[in-house]
Amino acid sequence: MPSGLTLPGGRGGEDGRPHYLALRDQIASAIAMGKLAAGARLPSERQLQTDTGTARGTIREALFQLEAEGLIYRRDRSGWYVSPPAITYDPTRWTGFMSYVIDQQRTPSTELLSIESVAAPMGVADVFRVVPGTPLHHLTRRRSIDGRAVLIERIVVDPALAPGLEQHDLGGSLTRILGTEYALKVVRNRVDMRPCALTTSIADMLNVKPGTPGLLVVRTSFDAEGRVIEYDHEYWRHDAIRVHVDLDIRS
Amino acid sequence: MPSGLTLPGGRGGEDGRPHYLALRDQIASAIAMGKLAAGARLPSERQLQTDTGTARGTIREALFQLEAEGLIYRRDRSGWYVSPPAITYDPTRWTGFMSYVIDQQRTPSTELLSIESVAAPMGVADVFRVVPGTPLHHLTRRRSIDGRAVLIERIVVDPALAPGLEQHDLGGSLTRILGTEYALKVVRNRVDMRPCALTTSIADMLNVKPGTPGLLVVRTSFDAEGRVIEYDHEYWRHDAIRVHVDLDIRS
């Protein structure tokens, strides 16, 4: 719905509302009303340009806004798509990614991108209480929901606790392997979360533009002796996750 | 540091790295090295434009990127500033905003923006287990750290549990008032968190641009009888908060 003529420069429609917000609202309500289903592709930017009679930059502003809200996402140089629903993550439950995604009627998958032995830098050495330089397992994995990559995780494991870890199938639940193969039982979990932007190396692996908003989840798991079992950085697409915690003092 | 000539259009410096990312890196490292202290103001966009010899749109792209990362923020039509450190929020601890901000050597403040009695819409009525239309207290408050507004909260309280609530000083800890004045003791907390964009009404109260990335925290507190004491939506600036949870199965 073109707004007709608008003065160059200036500030938008007859109502004083910026054009890009008006377009945002149109698309948002199209999504809300189901005219654009989850996973559906939006018209191209140039198409929207001619449809609405506004400049491409303005169109893109509306699109960025919707992306920040988590309503749409882009596939690099392919197009803009409606975001699927987010998955709910509960850091107080010990079940891993694979289980809780299945519990929510979605299809998880995990790819091992790399595993290497890395000399512990200072900060990480502190976490594991080893001397800096001690070799540690570093795994990088990509996890997807319904075929869409949603997070990159970088896990550090002490090979003293899990020798020969690389010989197992690491394309599934690591927690399970550590439990069944190495008898490592997690009794304490420390979790940190904060909004972040996905920097180039992560963004490339997720096939998103660098700077896309994300959520960083840092997880440290301990066993009964207070040893660190897993030290894990998860970089999530911000529109793919929702955190839920339910705590009862009495229990 | 101007990169010299660049072809119009195209894709940036001799290294193939986009200009806006190069500028981002410059500013980011200036912040990291302390050349720009927390709270400091950046040069104006037009100043950066002449300094770097790039178009204003490109400058702004770098700025948006840094904003998404939480490194800088803007004050509407005033300028861009270096973000202060984020506050750590632990949903498993029962202490309120005022206490945990003070614990982190910062200065909190709270303003009551409005309090009104609102007929419960369906969703909210469900939460409180009352019939839709029952009048409930709605408070809107703005909370700041070191004088910078960081969150808007909308709290719903059942007046049946807290009659005459509006006669108390609501510019401080609500949890304390409910505890000491109404003997309401929270034994269970349910917390949901998700990245969001701050929509117009919230953005105006925080004095940020609509669409600024944020974090929504929804908190539901119950007493021993399972009654809902507080139902609270907190809209945070995304660069102001960091969530931390530490859970021990054994305790």
Place this chain on the structure above:
DNA sequence: GAGTGGTCTAGACCACCTT
């Protein structure tokens, strides 16, 4: 009133995805 960011236009070339 000078300066700031906010919105907008109308072009351009490029790298990459898709077919």
Place this chain on the structure above:
DNA sequence: AGGTGGTCTAGACCACTCA
């Protein structure tokens, strides 16, 4: 090969903040 988004330019007017 054609279309898509990604990057970039060089202007403009506006609403607002600040001194």
